[in-house]
Amino acid sequence: MKSLYQNLDFSFTVENVPVHVLTMALCRQVSHVPFHSHGAGCYELHYIASGKGEIHLKDGYFHTSPHTFYMAGPHMEHSEISHREDPMIEYCLYFHIHPGLPGKAPEKSSLLKTLFSQDLLLARNIPRLLPLFEDLQKEIENKPFGYREYISSLLKQIFILCIRSSQSSACDGASYFDGNLVLQKSVIAEDYFLYEYENLNLKELSCRLGLSIRQTERFLKEFYGQTFLEKRTQARMERALLLLARPGQTVTSVSHTLGYSSPEHFSNAFRKYFGTSPKNYRKTRMKN
DSSP: OOOEEOSOOEEEEETTEEEEEEEEEEEEEESEEEEEOOOTTEEEEEEEEEOOEEEEETTEEEEEOTTEEEEEOTTOOEEEEEOSSSOEEEEEEEEEEOSOBTTBOGGGOHHHHHHHTOSEEEEOOOTTHHHHHHHHHHHHHHOOTTHHHHHHHHHHHHHHHHHHHHHHHHHTTTTOSOHHHHHHHHHHHHHHHHHOGGGOOHHHHHHHHTOOHHHHHHHHHHHHSOOHHHHHHHHHHHHHHHHHTSTTOOHHHHHHHTTOSOHHHHHHHHHHHHSSOHHHHHHHHHHO
């Protein structure tokens, strides 16, 4: 099934601003898209339908989850890397927006204000977008009567919903950080969970991020789709797999290294997370 459609020219108008869609990638599996950027007036919208991975920018990165969308603006370098076992499936639209109109300055349009005020728009948990993209794919594959007009209307709905969602996130406080500052904070958080898994503490992380405990919880939920406890469990369990694979490590020693109060507490957490005990995991790994 074809997933990439190029040399298109579907158009619509929002707030008297003409928008053209030149390329679509529909239901495309992503492994690794290298760093790239686009020219003046060009915006690339990515909607992650399923899977997970990382979006890397010049100043940092953020993690994706299903129903995440982001829109990269002109000259914004970005790349995508999928999780090896759960690769991202995405829909991607390539827009061109005229920066100005005769007799109308760009700053008069709230749409252009939103787009020109930041290099990246980001919002999570927007499942309403998926049926629109699926409908878009059916139309462009089957080309029924009136498909061009219908596709233009779908593209307009998708575009408006994305702008609204990003504005709503900002109003709710999810994007009250400067864009680059968000990425810097994500690196601090990632390093903390990755390297200091023994003593993960919400208060300590909040101090390092320069946020209150409540703001830190909101930051983690918005950026990773996880609470602090969920993120801490994930970090410890991923480290547990590495430790259990090392010769000479026991369940007791791994439990102590990860900061659990007892081997029993660690074993219960491991079984709940992976559906098997640490001992059974090790036996299965040794057989393989």
